[in-house]
Amino acid sequence: MQLVLEKRAERSGTIALVSPLIAIGLTVVTMIILFAILGKNPLLALHAYFIAPLTDGYSLQEIAVKATPLVMIAIGLSLCYLANAWNIGAEGQFLVGAVAGSWIAVKTQGTDAGAWVLPAMLVLAAAAGALYALIPAICKVKFGASEILTSLMLVYVADLFLDYLVRGPWRDPNGFNFPTTAEFDPVATVPLLIEGGRLHLGSIIALLVVAAAAILLGRTIKGFEIRVVGAAPRAARFGGFNANQLIVLTFAVSGALAGLAGIIEVAGPIGHLQPGISPGYGFTAIIVAFLGRLNPLGILIAGLFLALTFIGGEQAQIAMKIPLDVTKVFQGILLFYVLACDSLILYRFKLSFPNRQVARGTH
Amino acid sequence: MTHFHTLRRGSNWPTIGHFTMQAHQRMLDSTPDGLNSGEPPLLRTIGLTKSYGDFLANDSIDIDIWPGEIHALLGENGAGKSTLVKAIYGLIQPSAGEIRWQGQRIVLSGPSEARSLGIGMVFQHFSLFDNLTVAENVALGLDGRESFKDMSARLEQVSKTYGLPLDPKREVWQLSVGERQRIEIVRALMQDPKFLILDEPTAVLTPQEADQLFVVLERLKAEGRAILYISHKLEEVKRLCDTATILRGGRKVETCDPRRETAASLARMMVGSEIKEVKAASGRKTTVPRLVVNDLSLAPGEPHGVRLEHISFELKGGEILGIAGVAGNGQDELFAALSGERLSKDPGTVVIEGIAAGHLSITHRRRLGAAFVPEERLGHGTAPRMKLSENALLTGHAASGMVHRGFIDTAATLKTVDRATETFDVRKAKRDPEAASLSGGNLQKFIVGREILRNPAVLVVSQPTWGVDAGAAAVIRQALLDLAIAGAAVLVTSQDLDELAEIADRIAVMFHGKLSAPLATREATREKLGLLMGGSSLELEEAAHAAGA
Ligand SMILES: Nc1ncnc2c1ncn2[C@@H]1O[C@H](COP(=O)(O)OP(=O)(O)OP(=O)(O)O)[C@@H](O)[C@H]1O
Ligand SMILES: [Mg+2]
Numbered sequence: 001m002q003l004v005l006e007k008r009a010e011r012s013g014t015i016a017l018v019s020p021l022i023a024i025g026l027t028v029v030t031m032i033i034l035f036a037i038l039g040k041n042p043l044l045a046l047h048a049y050f051i052a053p054l055t056d057g058y059s060l061q062e063i064a065v066k067a068t069p070l071v072m073i074a075i076g077l078s079l080c081y082l083a084n085a086w087n088i089g090a091e092g093q094f095l096v097g098a099v100a101g102s103w104i105a106v107k108t109q110g111t112d113a114g115a116w117v118l119p120a121m122l123v124l125a126a127a128a129g130a131l132y133a134l135i136p137a138i139c140k141v142k143f144g145a146s147e148i149l150t151s152l153m154l155v156y157v158a159d160l161f162l163d164y165l166v167r168g169p170w171r172d173p174n175g176f177n178f179p180t181t182a183e184f185d186p187v188a189t190v191p192l193l194i195e196g197g198r199l200h201l202g203s204i205i206a207l208l209v210v211a212a213a214a215i216l217l218g219r220t221i222k223g224f225e226i227r228v229v230g231a232a233p234r235a236a237r238f239g240g241f242n243a244n245q246l247i248v249l250t251f252a253v254s255g256a257l258a259g260l261a262g263i264i265e266v267a268g269p270i271g272h273l274q275p276g277i278s279p280g281y282g283f284t285a286i287i288v289a290f291l292g293r294l295n296p297l298g299i300l301i302a303g304l305f306l307a308l309t310f311i312g313g314e315q316a317q318i319a320m321k322i323p324l325d326v327t328k329v330f331q332g333i334l335l336f337y338v339l340a341c342d343s344l345i346l347y348r349f350k351l352s353f354p355n356r357q358v359a360r361g362t363h
Numbered sequence: 364m365t366h367f368h369t370l371r372r373g374s375n376w377p378t379i380g381h382f383t384m385q386a387h388q389r390m391l392d393s394t395p396d397g398l399n400s401g402e403p404p405l406l407r408t409i410g411l412t413k414s415y416g417d418f419l420a421n422d423s424i425d426i427d428i429w430p431g432e433i434h435a436l437l438g439e440n441g442a443g444k445s446t447l448v449k450a451i452y453g454l455i456q457p458s459a460g461e462i463r464w465q466g467q468r469i470v471l472s473g474p475s476e477a478r479s480l481g482i483g484m485v486f487q488h489f490s491l492f493d494n495l496t497v498a499e500n501v502a503l504g505l506d507g508r509e510s511f512k513d514m515s516a517r518l519e520q521v522s523k524t525y526g527l528p529l530d531p532k533r534e535v536w537q538l539s540v541g542e543r544q545r546i547e548i549v550r551a552l553m554q555d556p557k558f559l560i561l562d563e564p565t566a567v568l569t570p571q572e573a574d575q576l577f578v579v580l581e582r583l584k585a586e587g588r589a590i591l592y593i594s595h596k597l598e599e600v601k602r603l604c605d606t607a608t609i610l611r612g613g614r615k616v617e618t619c620d621p622r623r624e625t626a627a628s629l630a631r632m633m634v635g636s637e638i639k640e641v642k643a644a645s646g647r648k649t650t651v652p653r654l655v656v657n658d659l660s661l662a663p664g665e666p667h668g669v670r671l672e673h674i675s676f677e678l679k680g681g682e683i684l685g686i687a688g689v690a691g692n693g694q695d696e697l698f699a700a701l702s703g704e705r706l707s708k709d710p711g712t713v714v715i716e717g718i719a720a721g722h723l724s725i726t727h728r729r730r731l732g733a734a735f736v737p738e739e740r741l742g743h744g745t746a747p748r749m750k751l752s753e754n755a756l757l758t759g760h761a762a763s764g765m766v767h768r769g770f771i772d773t774a775a776t777l778k779t780v781d782r783a784t785e786t787f788d789v790r791k792a793k794r795d796p797e798a799a800s801l802s803g804g805n806l807q808k809f810i811v812g813r814e815i816l817r818n819p820a821v822l823v824v825s826q827p828t829w830g831v832d833a834g835a836a837a838v839i840r841q842a843l844l845d846l847a848i849a850g851a852a853v854l855v856t857s858q859d860l861d862e863l864a865e866i867a868d869r870i871a872v873m874f875h876g877k878l879s880a881p882l883a884t885r886e887a888t889r890e891k892l893g894l895l896m897g898g899s900s901l902e903l904e905e906a907a908h909a910a911g912a
Contacts, residue, residue: 219771221766221771224756228753231746231748232749236746238725238757239725240703240726240760
């Protein structure tokens, strides 16, 4: 007996919608087994992960705060992935954006510079993220270098650069030798939406980004180009669309969004630049993009869901001493299942028996 | 002969039983001549129905296939032929009705199950990897348990037995379309099918290649295998087939003996009315040159492409120039160079409407008034998984007012779909379906319509009627003529010499990347064209040797 993957003749519309839900279900089942192995009560653990954070206002705000960078980055990545450009380095673009924006904050520290500071930080961060993303894009277009590898490797470069800055030139002299800049001035800080709360302006920006992406993809010729280039490259060329141009464009946009998310995180919830400003947002956003089916609205929902796992993970650590890394395990397993379930849209499993002739690829 | 034996021995013809009796009854109804008395048909469908939404692509079709017959399946574009054979091959699940194999009801979960029963299929579009050898391609399509060496040996043996010469070690890119199809046929034969389905196998073949194929089919028939044969070429059906089943609008109209019918009577059954003759235009005036190609030479863009060498011609408004030639002699490369999918460094090599355009993108060239129809419908002319309206936008965005300030005017794209549907009678299940869901011929009508409705000054079209039924082919040819009458310059690449003779004013032949001087159509006899297609030059005998080498 043999298991074969056979291509479906007709694309299943229902599975396209159900597939992410199946993936989440399978992930939860796997987590139950994992919790049991760790010797924790699976039901309590699941409660801590998925229910508890939804029951108090503080956690709800915190979910929105965590979802903000995830959604912004994932929207950018979805544009890349739709156009068949594989940007894996959003984490690096996020860090570079944070660094570039922070430069203005650090340089204007204590000078009472005025209201231009925050907008300037946002613009600079987006520009820096875009430029950083252009490195792999241009290497791909000009030299054919795999953008997957180059964008990924640039993450570590950005990480070490940030580390160097906060341990060296930008370190807060009054910071007891901690590797961090001084707290940003109020003019260099993203304003809160509710006094004393956690929710900040960045969440509004994220929503605007979602709306813009929905319009771009659904209504504009650029969005159409992006979709055709990914779905049918030869037809796209016939249509007069330049795939290389779109690789550069989508990389730049996704780099800009990641950079923007970076500075909003630093100038918002964190308030200063330090190592470890990202718990892996740039990578988790890849999961968000796929879980959301590369669709802006889907990404918004998926972003909130993955934010929930971050918050739930923290709560589970506090309440049940479950290691924080379990969250990462959870996210990894989720991505695995999402991709596996996606294969079911195009293929189906078939058992075949050795005494019979076996499948060959068909149309 | 060995194959014939295994075929007989390995098959378990069902003994008399409930099913068989029933089948027997029906069989007597449907075949009054009683030739096959005693055995149920090899394959029978009863009330086979396939619906897409409210649309019935197949509407309770009964068909019987007997061993040792070549059975034609005829019908207009969108009549449901491919749908029927896909259901028989297990590629799609019927919505109602049943399929019986040797009298037993079967439910196929997929093609592999159909193959294991002994049903083979050769698709019109091949699934081969260009950079792999013939043997590797065959191996990929077969069960992996056999060693590669045994498989290669068997491949050679099968191809020798059936007179389908194939060198297992050649890479696919070096092969002609006919040879590629041979791989698919041999691959199907290596599974020793009792029943072989061929979906429009001759659509892409030269007449010679088609003749070779018929010899093989006759032989398979003599071995007792059954063949279901889809084609739009009625003359070849009359020559080859024992039985013909005709579909119209998803229903079976008739099962008849094609040899007792005329091509016209068959066509009438398919269409339900007479087919219009194409009116050759009398009062066509040629005007200014609209498409001029000056000494165009271009290195191939792909590793296995053909180099274009010193191609020159001039095409005036009101004129149709035909390009004949065996596929793979640079026609694709010429299309890419004319459309702007490949750019040339020297702007003067391609002149559209008096403007040097060799360096301009396809979008620019469209803005100059050019339109293009490539030979491959799915994946080149259209994005298969996108809606027709989006595919209208694919080529319409450049000039047709479908885009305002970067925003898509969905109403305008839908209007193009509706107009093309109306003008060219595109049959589809709903207003705006995915391109891939249209039948081959209907998609072709849509693509041609999409371009013609843009009122181009220059139309470059490849294989305008591949896989298109006789009625629709007449509509498309008429549209090309009308476009020329309206003053456009039309360049038609086609393998169908009759088609070129019907519509072209002049015919040139492509061979090894070179284009012959055009002949006036009335002087372009089959013999002359045949010589040119084989690489001979009409004037110089000695050049024939040089070119043939
Ligand atoms: N997946 C699908 N979804 C909706 N409609 C479909 C689908 N597949 C086929 N159809 C419709 O069913 C009809 C029959 O299509 P089919 O491909 O069987 O035609 P055909 O007889 O093979 O025509 P042709 O000669 O053009 O190849 C067409 O009108 C087509 O639009
Ligand atoms: Mg068909």
